[in-house]
Amino acid sequence: MSQKLTKSYIHVPVKTPFSGKSIGQRFNEVANQNPDKEMYVFYADKERKTFRQMQDESQQFAGGLLKLGLKKGDTLGVWGGNHYEWLLAYLASLQIGVITVNMRIDFPLSVQQEAIQKLGMKVVVLMRSPSDMCDRASQIIPELLTNSADNLNCQITPNLKYVINAGTNPCKGMIALTDFMEMGKGFDKSTVTKAIDQVDFDDPIGVIFTSSCRYALIMSFGGIGAQMGAVLPMIKSGTTIVVGPTYDAQLLANVIQDERVTGSTMLIHHLNDILNLPNFDDYDFSSFQACMSGGSIIPYSLRQRAAKITKHILLGYGATEGFAAMQSSTDPIEILHSTGYVPADGSEVKIIGDDGQILPVNEIGEICFRSQSLFLYYWGEEEKTAAVKKPNGWYHTGDLGTLDENGYLRVVGRKSERIIKEGINIAPGNLEKVFDEHPAVSNVMVVGVPDERTSEEVCACIR
Incomplete structure (x- = not known):
């Protein structure tokens, strides 16, 4: 940086101009240029997928979503571990403008149910593991045990119309992934292409839970993990290794x-x-x-x-x-x-x-x-x-x-x-740095806690 700053403001110019394309549109360009290159490797599951395979299979999945009636702006829940089906659903959805909601396995069932209700999910995809995913899902959606897959008619989550199951133990009310993919295979490919072309680069693609697990936020480019892991191959033709489901x-x-x-x-x-x-x-x-x-x-x-x-x-x-x-x-x-x-x-x-x-x-x-x-x-x-x-x-x-x-x-x-000592503001990070440099300290965290005697925030160290 040649010119020194005098006030605390900086703008860093973009080195690569924006393309004006959605991520899905960019992905299809990259896939056409690198059809035989590996896009994702699912190490624990012993699966490897090229760009062409992910392109064909994700558009087949997208066709299934369109056939079920989903459209741009609708929400799709993905619940489970890091398997091929997660990225398949994510890639299919972002191409046609359906908003993906990643629901982690370790979220409480009450949070999962609230998410389905609050975000108005029309479809939920269950991963192949853990083995009790169907049992967990039926606790949230009891109708999965009694109703048919084409007439779920949920009472607690009325917006939810379909549950797609990638595992081997589907309930009565679930659509098996193999059947769903066949549904998408027979869907008009030109309709999928048209849906991809209608997605704008400013359209949202994902909902990510904040650290509180309470309030979802919506983004047009995914969170940092999604950017570097799932999205990076789509725009830079790299290869992502998915370690395992957990x-x-x-x-x-x-x-x-x-x-x-x-x-x-x-x-x-x-x-x-x-x-x-x-x-x-x-x-x-x-x-x-x-x-x-x-x-x-x-x-x-x-x-x-x-x-x-x-x-x-x-x-x-x-x-x-x-x-x-x-x-x-x-x-x-x-x-x-x-x-x-x-x-x-x-x-x-x-x-x-x-x-x-x-x-x-x-x-x-x-x-x-x-x-x-x-x-x-x-x-x-x-x-x-x-x-x-x-x-x-x-x-x-x-x-x-x-x-x-x-x-x-x-x-x-x-x-x-912020710690206040005799009217002086003290940042915990500055204290942490000093403690961390001492050879006898292996780890340190500094927080401010209220002091009853002085009515100020004072330092508490944990190591």
Whole structure:
């Protein structure tokens, strides 16, 4: 960056111009250019799919959805682990503008039921595992045990019309995936093509649950995991390795070695788990060039140990609501060993004070950003949307941070965790960095807790 900043605002230009195409339209371009290249590898399931296979099968699935009466803007629930059927449903839906809702296995049944009701899902797809998926589904939708698949007539979730089952133990009211795919196979292909052409690049494609598991948000480009895992092959013709239906450290290590993986997203505990495998020294991680992580600081001691796995550990900064910044392997060492980031291409970042005004550089305030990856809105929650996303497009993160004269963003804590000592605002992240550098500390978290004597927030350390 040639010109030094004086105030805490930066805009990073887009290096690659927008194409004006939807993700589905771009995917079909990539698939036609690379028909025989592997797009997804499902390691645990021992399945491999080329771009042409995913193109043909996803459009067949899309034909089935259209035959069931779904249209652009309708919602489709996908419930289960990370199998081929998840990406098949996701890819089919985004091509024709149907909004996918990923419902995790570990969500309480009450949350799953609320999601089906609140988001108005017309179709739910059940994955092949776990083995009790049908039992779990029938607890939410009792009619699956008694009604026929073409007349589900749900009482609790009246919008739900069909349940597609990818497993081997369907209930009476479910459509088997094989039958559904045959339904789509016989559907007019030109109608599918027309539906794909009618999707606009601004149309929403997915609903992602926030950390509270209560309020869904809707996006036109998916969450960070979907971008880097599911969507990246669609737009960049790369290959994504799906490790397994659920997280398993041993399986992850096997994938990196056997598939010669060059990069991945991992959290701190994933790195720790691999390093602590009893047979760690038996693995060959020489292909693994970079690991993208996030969520918290990577302790210096862990970075040193993780050099046995990968050359670079890079942190990304954002939220379920959007992606704002990331580290690069060319960043200075003091940036890589902190929560320091370069704002992402096409994004704007500013640091504001309590009065909403942009602060001078290096002053702590609330981090705000706007970018093309930002969520559109919270589903059915206008007030909650307005509280964090302003009419001019700025997302107020609730995080505290600074922007320095060189354009580096540093995250130092949360507004709600700000510690006040004798009228001075103290960011927990700054204290964490000091403690983390001490050789006797293996891990640290600093939070603000109320003090009855002073009526101020004081520091509490956990290690």
